[in-house]
Amino acid sequence: MTEDGRDQRRLVLVVRADPVICGHSGEARNLAEAALTRGFTQVRIVTWPLDMLSRSGLPLKPLDGVMPYSEGIEVERPEPVGDYKVPDGRFLAGLTGRLVELFTDGVPTVCMSLYLSPHTTAVAEALRVARRTGLPVAVSTIAEAVGSDVTNVVRSCVTQGQFGAAAHVLSAYLDSDVPVAVSDYTRQLVILAAEQIDAQHRTDFARRCRDRIAISYPAIDTAGYLNLSPYDLQNRLQSRGLTSGRYVLFLSRLAHAKGVDDLIEGFARSSACRDLTLIVAGDGPQGPELRDLAASTSAADRIAFFDDVDDDEKPYLMAGCAAFALPSKPRPEFVETFGIALVEKMLAGGGPVITTETGGISEAVGDTAIFVPANSPPAIADALDAAIALPDHERAAMAEHARRYALQFDRAQVFDRLLARLADVRQPQLTPLGS
Numbered sequence: 001m002t003e004d005g006r007d008q009r010r011l012v013l014v015v016r017a018d019p020v021i022c023g024h025s026g027e028a029r030n031l032a033e034a035a036l037t038r039g040f041t042q043v044r045i046v047t048w049p050l051d052m053l054s055r056s057g058l059p060l061k062p063l064d065g066v067m068p069y070s071e072g073i074e075v076e077r078p079e080p081v082g083d084y085k086v087p088d089g090r091f092l093a094g095l096t097g098r099l100v101e102l103f104t105d106g107v108p109t110v111c112m113s114l115y116l117s118p119h120t121t122a123v124a125e126a127l128r129v130a131r132r133t134g135l136p137v138a139v140s141t142i143a144e145a146v147g148s149d150v151t152n153v154v155r156s157c158v159t160q161g162q163f164g165a166a167a168h169v170l171s172a173y174l175d176s177d178v179p180v181a182v183s184d185y186t187r188q189l190v191i192l193a194a195e196q197i198d199a200q201h202r203t204d205f206a207r208r209c210r211d212r213i214a215i216s217y218p219a220i221d222t223a224g225y226l227n228l229s230p231y232d233l234q235n236r237l238q239s240r241g242l243t244s245g246r247y248v249l250f251l252s253r254l255a256h257a258k259g260v261d262d263l264i265e266g267f268a269r270s271s272a273c274r275d276l277t278l279i280v281a282g283d284g285p286q287g288p289e290l291r292d293l294a295a296s297t298s299a300a301d302r303i304a305f306f307d308d309v310d311d312d313e314k315p316y317l318m319a320g321c322a323a324f325a326l327p328s329k330p331r332p333e334f335v336e337t338f339g340i341a342l343v344e345k346m347l348a349g350g351g352p353v354i355t356t357e358t359g360g361i362s363e364a365v366g367d368t369a370i371f372v373p374a375n376s377p378p379a380i381a382d383a384l385d386a387a388i389a390l391p392d393h394e395r396a397a398m399a400e401h402a403r404r405y406a407l408q409f410d411r412a413q414v415f416d417r418l419l420a421r422l423a424d425v426r427q428p429q430l431t432p433l434g435s
Contacts, residue, residue: 010042011035012102012111014095014119017047017075018066021059021253021283023218023340024114024146024182026311030219030411031112031418032073038415042107043073046098050077052091059253059283065310092118099126104135110422112142113176117153117169124172140422143176144216147186147337147359154193158200166197170205178421179209180216183360186337187213216418217363218340219411225315225347226403236316240306245351247277248384249321251314252341254284257334259327259356259374261286261293266327266380268299272388276322281306281314318348323387325354328361329374339364343409346402351395352387353402354380368402 015028032043053060069075078098080090103109103126111127113119120143130137157166173179173190181187190213194205237244248267252258260280267278280290280303287307294303309317318324324345328336336359343364345353353369355361362371370387372379390398 008041008107009039010044010102010107010109011040012099012109013043013045013114014099014111014123015045015047015114016053016058017045019050019061019063020053021061023338026340027218027220028114029069030221031415033070033221034219034411034415036070036072037412038419040110041072044102045069045073045075046095046102047075047077048091048095049079052080057285059285061310062308065308065312067311092122096122096126096129099123100129100133103127103130103137103139104133106136106138108138110140110142110419112144112418114144114146116143116145116173120176121169121172124175140178141176142178142180142418142422143173145173145179145181145186145190145213147182147189147335154190158193158196161200163197163201166193167203167205170194170197170209174205174208174212177425178214178418179212180214180418180421182216182218183338183363184215185360185363187215189335189337214421216421217409217414218338218343219414220340220343220347220406220409222347222407222410225318225344228315228319228348233316233319236313237320240317242277242279242317242320244320245322246275247279247321248273248323248325249279249281249317249345249350250325251279251281251309251317251345252326254280254282254287254290255334256286257328257331257336258284258286259329260290262327262329262375262377263325263380264290264294264297264299264303265377266325266384267303268297269377269381270384270388271381272385273299273302276302276388278303279306279317279321280304281309281317283307314344315348318345319350321345321350323351323354323384325380325384326361327354327356327372327374327376327380328358329356330358335359336361342369343406346406349399349403352390352398354383354387365402366405368398368405 013028017025017028035043078094081093111123113123154166154169191206191209194209198206267273339361355369356374357371358374370383372383
């Protein structure tokens with residue numbers, strides 16, 4: 001019972017959280033904030049220590065650019081357990097142990113993991129241990145497959161013949177009360193991997209995946225991108241030396257699968273962009289290579305890299321662009337399974353979205369974008385020419401259509417749908433409050 005007389009109800013999110021540059025760290029924030037509006041008295045985001053993240057090679061935001069969470073949301077970064085003789089397992093032991101403590105303290109808890117490995121497997125192990133303690137455990141689980149956890153872990157296990165590791169991940173996923181995927185494309189990826197395992201080992205994963213996995217699109221803070229002040233927009237852009245409608249924007253992780261190299265070449269080819277700037281906003285492993293590529297083009301003096309964009313600035317950069325380009329392409333290590341940045345841009349306004357139909361992108365944008373083939377700088381150049389040439393009324397109509405489509409991903413609606421699914425398989429007390 002809380003001080004104001006409410007029954008305690010907790011949401012635990014296990015995820016790669018801020019400051020990791022990843023759409024799903026933002027999704028975790030949005031789910032946490034939505035939970036506070038739906039009767040949850042506390043939210044814990046259980047994630048990895050900062051020093052471990054800095055050594056991991058993951059792209060990270062500047063810490064001073066991470067927006068604070070609302071009161072009631074606590075980020076926990078459990079310290080590793082053991083010494084040097086337990087190399088990688090120390091951090092996982094710390095995270096799993098903390099989950100056991102949260103699962104056995106008597107507070108009814110919904111635990112949602114984003115990324116099957118290692119987060120869902122850690123939740124499954126913690127829940128097994130918690131139940132073996134003999135202490136009361138009131139925990140319901142949601143496991144979300146985001147896509148790269150399938151391409152990087154499950155699919156590689158299949159191709160390398162590592163049946164045990166694949167079975168471990170899929171079993172933990174299917175043991176969750178509600179297993180979901182961030183897009184139908186991701187769901188099909190999981191099922192395909194399960195079919196390959198079944199064919200090799202006569203297991204039954206694929207049928208269970210088809211029967212149980214639902215789609216839950218990423219939760220987005222729609223309000224944070226709507227109704228931006230024109231005065232604030234002008235000031236934000238001026239601080240960067242930008243003018244509304246005079247630049248093309250890319251804003252995502254700098255990695256091969258994002259197609260930034262194709263965009264740079266396409267921008268240099270575009271006749272309509274000769275007086276515009278290309279802003280490449282983000283950080284990632286391909287950063288140095290992309291800077292070298294940009295410097296070698298005829299548009300070198302019109303391409304700028306921003307590696308310090310914080311969450312508060314992002315909507316304004318999106319709203320002021322003449323076009324937003326994310327020409328993702330399929331790669332062995334990663335395929336775009338949704339496209340959170342695209343939806344954020346659609347909410348913010350600005351010029352048209354130019355993207356590909358790679359992976360789950362078409363589910364994120366519907367019919368609101370200009371599509372180009374993957375790996376095609378000439379097609380990107382043509383799309384930029386068409387986008388810049390649009391009359392103002394057509395540009396405004398496209399922006400409004402895109403915004404209406406994107407509103408379906410509002411974090412409160414997504415969270416309510418997750419709770420409704422949980423209520424279908426668990427006790428009535430887990431129905432969305434106020435519904």
